[in-house]
Amino acid sequence: MATRSTTSWTDGDDGRPNHDSDGKGVNQDPGRSGDSARRLVEAAVEAFAERGFHATTTRDIATRVGLSPAALYVHFPSKQALLAEISIVGHEAALDLIERSVDQPGTALSRLQAVIRAFTAWHAERHRVARVVQHELEALAEPDKRRVLEIRRRIEGAVEAQLSAGNASGEMDVPDTRAVARALLSLSVDVARWYDPRGSRSAAQIGELYADLATRMVTVRD
Amino acid sequence: MATRSTTSWTDGDDGRPNHDSDGKGVNQDPGRSGDSARRLVEAAVEAFAERGFHATTTRDIATRVGLSPAALYVHFPSKQALLAEISIVGHEAALDLIERSVDQPGTALSRLQAVIRAFTAWHAERHRVARVVQHELEALAEPDKRRVLEIRRRIEGAVEAQLSAGNASGEMDVPDTRAVARALLSLSVDVARWYDPRGSRSAAQIGELYADLATRMVTVRD
DNA sequence: GTCTATATAGAGATAGAC
DNA sequence: GTCTATCTCTATATAGAC
Numbered sequence: 001m002a003t004r005s006t007t008s009w010t011d012g013d014d015g016r017p018n019h020d021s022d023g024k025g026v027n028q029d030p031g032r033s034g035d036s037a038r039r040l041v042e043a044a045v046e047a048f049a050e051r052g053f054h055a056t057t058t059r060d061i062a063t064r065v066g067l068s069p070a071a072l073y074v075h076f077p078s079k080q081a082l083l084a085e086i087s088i089v090g091h092e093a094a095l096d097l098i099e100r101s102v103d104q105p106g107t108a109l110s111r112l113q114a115v116i117r118a119f120t121a122w123h124a125e126r127h128r129v130a131r132v133v134q135h136e137l138e139a140l141a142e143p144d145k146r147r148v149l150e151i152r153r154r155i156e157g158a159v160e161a162q163l164s165a166g167n168a169s170g171e172m173d174v175p176d177t178r179a180v181a182r183a184l185l186s187l188s189v190d191v192a193r194w195y196d197p198r199g200s201r202s203a204a205q206i207g208e209l210y211a212d213l214a215t216r217m218v219t220v221r222d
Numbered sequence: 223m224a225t226r227s228t229t230s231w232t233d234g235d236d237g238r239p240n241h242d243s244d245g246k247g248v249n250q251d252p253g254r255s256g257d258s259a260r261r262l263v264e265a266a267v268e269a270f271a272e273r274g275f276h277a278t279t280t281r282d283i284a285t286r287v288g289l290s291p292a293a294l295y296v297h298f299p300s301k302q303a304l305l306a307e308i309s310i311v312g313h314e315a316a317l318d319l320i321e322r323s324v325d326q327p328g329t330a331l332s333r334l335q336a337v338i339r340a341f342t343a344w345h346a347e348r349h350r351v352a353r354v355v356q357h358e359l360e361a362l363a364e365p366d367k368r369r370v371l372e373i374r375r376r377i378e379g380a381v382e383a384q385l386s387a388g389n390a391s392g393e394m395d396v397p398d399t400r401a402v403a404r405a406l407l408s409l410s411v412d413v414a415r416w417y418d419p420r421g422s423r424s425a426a427q428i429g430e431l432y433a434d435l436a437t438r439m440v441t442v443r444d
Numbered sequence: 445g446t447c448t449a450t451a452t453a454g455a456g457a458t459a460g461a462c
Numbered sequence: 463g464t465c466t467a468t469c470t471c472t473a474t475a476t477a478g479a480c
Contacts, residue, residue: 036463051360054276058456071464073457134415135357138273179423179431182416187405190412193356194404201401209401216438258445280474293446295475451476458469 009041010093010129037075039065044082049128053083053139083136084144090126090133091151097122098158108166112218113211115159120188121207123195130192156181166218173220184214231263232315232351259297261287266304271350275305275361305358306366312348312355313373319344320380330388331441337381338436342410343429345417352414378403388440395442406436 043064047056058079059069076082101114123130140148160181166172174180188210195206265286269278280301281291298304323336345352362370382403388394396402410432417428 052274052276054274055361057454059454067463068465069456070458070466074463077457079456139277176431179428180435183409183432183435186412186416187409190408190415193412194408206401209398210405213402213405213439216443217435221438221443279472281472289445290447291474292448292476296445299475301474445480447478447480449477449479451474453473453475455472456470459467460465461467462463462465 009038009045010089010126036065036067036071040067040072040075041082041085045086045128045132048083048086048136049131053079053132053136080139080141083132083139084141086129086132087136087140087148088144090129091148093126094119094122094130094133095151095155098155102158102162107171108162108169109171109215109219112159112162112166113215115162116184116188116214117207117211119185119207120191120210121203123188123192124203124206127192127195127197130189134189134192156185159185163218171220172218174218180218184217187213231260231267232311232348258287258289258293262289262294262297263304263307267308267350267354270305270308270358271353275301275354275358302361302363305354305361306363308351308354309358309362309370310366312351313370315348316341316344316352316355317373317377320377324380324384329393330384330391331393331437334381334384334388334440335433335437337384338406338410339429339433341407341429342413342432343425345410345414346425346428349414349417349419352411356411356414378407381407385440393442394440396440402440406439409435 040061043061044056047060047064056079058072061079061082062069062072072082076085097118098115101118102111104111104114106114123134137145137148160177163172163174163177163181167174167177191206191210195203197203201209262283265283266278269282269286278301280294283301283304284291284294294304298307319340320337323340324333326333326336328336345356359367359370382399385394385396385399385403389396389399413428413432417425419425423431
């Protein structure tokens, strides 16, 4: 089982280590800074996102960090544990994002917009982590899989609740809240599959566009 | 390289063989009917969809069909070739679907609705093939990958063309046709990831819902 | 075209020195 | 905590009989 004591790898842009994240002064050699456990997770995120969990070798992960294949097992008991660490922390980050958006003041519509904006931008900005989170569910082992599925249910529930609230207030016109909630999340989630940071639209812009599309999908017409 | 001479496996519901597809009379034992090549493809679709290309063993595929591991190599030169067969035929089927919808008479909006309806329903109805088509791109080898990417460009182009036409005719109000075309396809495609035939909504119903959501997304308001 | 048997390679993981 | 060396298992693919 992974430690999950350090969740700092969820910060930063997609696996690149933050400068000075340990508060010990300027890093002379950013490529070799930070503790090995964190850097192994970062390397695993990159590798799993690029090639998938099963196509990635422990050797590949260790080599990316500049360690021998055996060094990985000092920090993680197995390749599976590395995946579990990534998937669980990633899911928790996504849920946290949703819940913070939902807790904000405003109308059901403005909260839904905030959710879609943030959730979509996260799936673009952190597309490597998000790809692992969304595409390697099947590779998870119990009891991690169960834990992750529960988080996913809460995410869907939070979105559906906004649609129901919007229907009740008259702002929205959503006949099938369950199916539309799933569609909205599906739309955001799939950004992680195709997003390329070299593209012409930023993560924030895509979040903005998707919040607008969501608004059109759920609001009353004429 | 795979033969691609028989594309009959794209018919039927998700890998279950058609009765009497060879015109030789009633099959006494449907589970063991049909030629081995086709049944291997069907088994590979199931396995790749469930567990992914890399997590699937040739042994697993052959066993599902009731053959020895070695028998697979009589019909396909490699596991890669099996994937290529599935991916290419699947992509061609999806493109065909789009082009047939686009060629129909009507307005840009009605054609877009037809595209989304058909494309979405296909990703639900044939979710196993679609999952392989959409999630195993990275596992493809050249030159198959190049060929498939070209098909994907044509699909995106066809949808974007409808949005541009709709803007021109005044039916639609789509500021960023490129991004919205990608979003619409992304929405449809992702159905293959989560669709479960045991769910309460049929493939056709989801297609209908998504055509409606698409309409709301692109049409002029007020 | 199918089988049994096997070659070959590469994977995940461990042992034990430093 | 990291290394080198290696164990063990399993995967893809082939050989050759039937």
